[in-house]
Amino acid sequence: MGIGFPFARLASQHLFASLKPYSPKSPFDQLHSDGFDAEQIWQQIDLQSQPLINTLKREIKRYEDKPEQILKLFGVSGANGVLEKDVKENVDLGLEGEKVEDEFLKIKDLEKYLLLMYGGDGGSEDGSEDNIRYEDFYVPDKKRPNKGNLSTYEKEREKIQAKIKQMEAENLAPKDWTMQGEISASKRPVDSALEVDLDFEHNIRPPPVITEEVTASLEDIIKKRILEGHFDDVQRAPKVPTAAPKETKELDDNKSKKGLAEIYEEEYAQQTGFVAAPLSFNDELKKEASNLFKRLCLKLDALSHFHFAPKPVIEDMSIQTNVPALAMEEIAPVAVSDAAMLAPEEVFSGKKDIKEANELTKEDRKKRRAKKKRKYKAVNAKKVADRAPEKPSQALTEGKEQ
Amino acid sequence: MLRRNIRLRREYLYRKSLEGKERLLYEKKRKIREALEDGKPIPTELRNEEAALRQEIDLEDDYTAVPRSLIDDEYAKATEREPKILLTTSRDPSQPLTQFTKELKFVFPNAERMNRGGQIINEIIESCRAREFTDLILVHEHRGVPDGLIVCHLPFGPTAYFGLHNVVTRHDIKDKNSIGTMPGANPHLILNNFTTKLGDRTATILKHLFPVPKPDSKRIITFANQSDYISFRHHVYDKQGGPKSIELKEIGPRFELRLYQIKLGTVEQKEAQNEWVLRPYMNTTKKRKFLGD
Known part of the structure; x- marks a missing residue:
């Protein structure tokens, strides 16, 4: 930075002092350069120059609106710099006549351009500055189409043409890597993927991010559950009772209508079996249960061939010759009837080849038809032989119909 | 045997x-x-x-x-006996993983931790069966971050495979006073939003890792399912200002579980049937929720 050198400091100090009268808002009278570093000095210059630039801009705008003031300005201040002189000359010349205008500079065009630049918002300056070209000002009349003489249709066309040109240029220009389809890391610029928002299709839901809201909602659920006392704990298994529950005897606290002697009499009669005891509800249940149990036992016994008692030991040994070598046990239980044990071929004593209509093969069907025909023919021949031999045709037609 | x-x-x-x-x-x-x-x-x-x-x-x-379905059968007798859990890690565990298993040991009452050493799964299962463990829990990691949890019910299975996300252990929180101590009481369980058949199954697997608590237990363990991620939380509560005011205090680790497989057998049985497997790359996976709404 040039400010580091003493000459540069001096120079900047001089410039600062010379600009001072034009910037009354600046807090400093002169540039303090002794003992300050470059950054601080720049800061001071900045403080002075910012308002100065703003005022200059304002001035320029004012002159744009009222061009005659320029003359006043130059009349008063006189010319100091070489540049200003040039400008003055130009302006003077311009005022004398339209002699300044040559093939390069057209005053009208300049004015138009100035209007275009500063007539609207200040913000649009940046954009319009980029598009300024030499041709905008310095093109001979022959080449430039006069815009004022164009019809609306032509203007429209020109607009469309410009748009087309722009689009074509865009199409022809090399595409951005994001638009080129499949691409590998080596084919695109380094770290370029970081700057692009890439759109991925995730089939998996991403794991939840645990924010304070999530925790709060979970805690709400927990609190609610605690208040309700609604937990999903493991329930202890209910114990299956192993012993039958004790029968509670019903106590009757009414005064007995029978005498003790009568009660004894009844008891005695029941014991001896003269009178049957009245059946209570409990007794009926017991009876049903015992019936069921008996039936179950019978079935279980049948499974063991009713050999519930161990076989008695045969005392005297004797040799028998005509017995099979192995005493084979029947597979089926003894209690099952023979009828249920018959094999299918024993149950059904018909012809072997029995088939459903849709199971038949082509050969089968042919065979069946041939057989049917043969049978029919035989029967028919018999009939013909029996009856008069005049009407064979009628029988045939009947057969066809069938 | x-x-x-x-x-x-x-x-x-x-x-x-x-x-x-x-x-x-x-x-x-x-x-x-x-x-x-x-x-x-x-x-x-x-x-x-x-x-x-x-x-x-x-x-x-x-x-x-x-x-009673077969699936219930595996857990049919689970309530008759308290669960007994063996906890172990993958081989050569890092320090954070061993810390995490230590914490899990206190989360599951009646759990024992074992150093994995060089043991193979077959041996572990065999010795678990001989000592009548009801469950085996294996924890896996990736560079010190626990990322897998396998819960294997013994003797016949099932084995549930979970992925772990967002694990925060008690060791991670340095402030010892704020997290407090871990109670040893049997916890109450809250299983939220396990509505589907598979969700029910998963809930059964998780539920039977814990013994029956006393009714007045102040320790709460929550498994809350939200879009197939099961949030595990561990709280104690206190009712200081009357019966309606509940002060929850989170202790113990927190993490999210994601079920990806249930096998109808124990871990070592390679031939065992898969009851359910997550298919993350199917087009419909995005739309479906497997464990609950």
């Missing part, structure tokens, strides 16, 4: 094969029962069997009315 296991396994498979038939019979009985209750005519397709089925219905009680 080996032959006994083989026999038990065979019996189990046989029972499983009967399950379909039982289900069918149950459906028939249910239809008849409904018809009888509503006073409607018995459905025509069941008229022939009605008499026999009705007799069976009369003989049924609370235990036999609903068919």
